[in-house]
Amino acid sequence: MISQLGYIGISASDLGRWEQFGADILGAQLSGKGADGSLYFRMDEYHHRIVVHPGAEDDISYAGWMVATLQALCEVRERLVADGVAVRQATPEEIERRKVIDMISFDDPNGLRCEVFYGLRVSADRPFHSPRGIAGFTAGELGMGHIVLFARDLDRTLDFYSRLLGFRVSDYIDFEMARTPVRMAFLHTNPRHHSAAFVQVDRPKKLAHFMLELTSLDDVCRTMYLCQEKGVPITSTLGRHSNDQVVSFYMQSPAGFEIEYGHGGRLVDDADWVVQYHQTPSMWGHKRQAH
Numbered sequence: 092m093i094s095q096l097g098y099i100g101i102s103a104s105d106l107g108r109w110e111q112f113g114a115d116i117l118g119a120q121l122s123g124k125g126a127d128g129s130l131y132f133r134m135d136e137y138h139h140r141i142v143v144h145p146g147a148e149d150d151i152s153y154a155g156w157m158v159a160t161l162q163a164l165c166e167v168r169e170r171l172v173a174d175g176v177a178v179r180q181a182t183p184e185e186i187e188r189r190k191v192i193d194m195i196s197f198d199d200p201n202g203l204r205c206e207v208f209y210g211l212r213v214s215a216d217r218p219f220h221s222p223r224g225i226a227g228f229t230a231g232e233l234g235m236g237h238i239v240l241f242a243r244d245l246d247r248t249l250d251f252y253s254r255l256l257g258f259r260v261s262d263y264i265d266f267e268m269a270r271t272p273v274r275m276a277f278l279h280t281n282p283r284h285h286s287a288a289f290v291q292v293d294r295p296k297k298l299a300h301f302m303l304e305l306t307s308l309d310d311v312c313r314t315m316y317l318c319q320e321k322g323v324p325i326t327s328t329l330g331r332h333s334n335d336q337v338v339s340f341y342m343q344s345p346a347g348f349e350i351e352y353g354h355g356g357r358l359v360d361d362a363d364w365v366v367q368y369h370q371t372p373s374m375w376g377h378k379r380q381a382h
């Protein structure tokens with residue numbers, strides 16, 4: 092049903108810093124601004140993948156899940172309604188702001204606004220061009236990357252995303268976060284190992300981090316040194332994850348949440364994938380840094 096993570100929306104208190112950060116650190120391309128100053132960043136052929144809105148939350152404000160067709164959108168809507176979820180039809184203004192053909196929205200069990208849409212605008216006349224010359228993002232049909240969200244009730248959250256939206260569990264990791272044992276579950280919706288992951292902890296914020304995948308390992312390492320030069324806090328050192336095998340580091344965004352910047356994620360084939368159970372998030376590295 093859901094084909095990919097199409098875009099995310101962020102509510103940010105310092106748009107000026109985000110405009111610089113998105114281009115000069117992340118290497119994303121500003122493709123336009125909304126009437127309220129919202130920043131639309133692109134990473135591939137699509138008009139936008141990250142939208143930063145003025146707001147006080149400094150957190151994710153919505154996740155945009157793409158479906159392929161109108162029929163798929165109707166199917167998702169029917170499943171949600173049959174389960175008693177309050178589904179809202181997007182207004183013409185919302186559709187215009189998101190640059191899609193049609194869209195519905197609803198809240199997930201943790202209160203995150205989810206949008207399901209089809210027909211995200213493609214900027215075919217302007218090929219993606221990174222303002223700082225990175226080789227490119229691994230996005231396209233795999234989606235913009237992944238989001239990791241806090242979940243109060245992991246089982247209920249997994250049931251919602253699996254049964255109603257068609258996500259499949261890739262694996263679980265049990266580990267210690269700040270000396271507390273936590274469980275994480277990773278879900279895929281296309282060959283990308285996970286488009287969403289959930290950590291069972293109760294936090295006031297919704298987003299732990301979002302991840303961008305680079306086509307070049309050199310760009311990941313170069314960006315890590317660029318963060319050091321520019322004073323962007325590195326929250327976790329370079330390492331390789333045990334489950335998706337991504338080599339990455341984590342930086343702190345201007346909104347406070349983290350951004351994982353990585354390369355080399357393994358792909359999942361539903362025909363032969365077996366759910367795995369890990370006891371450590373990393374094969375090596377990813378040492379937490381205090382700031």
Ligand SMILES: [Fe+2]
Binds near residue numbers: 301302351
């Ligand atoms: Fe991640």
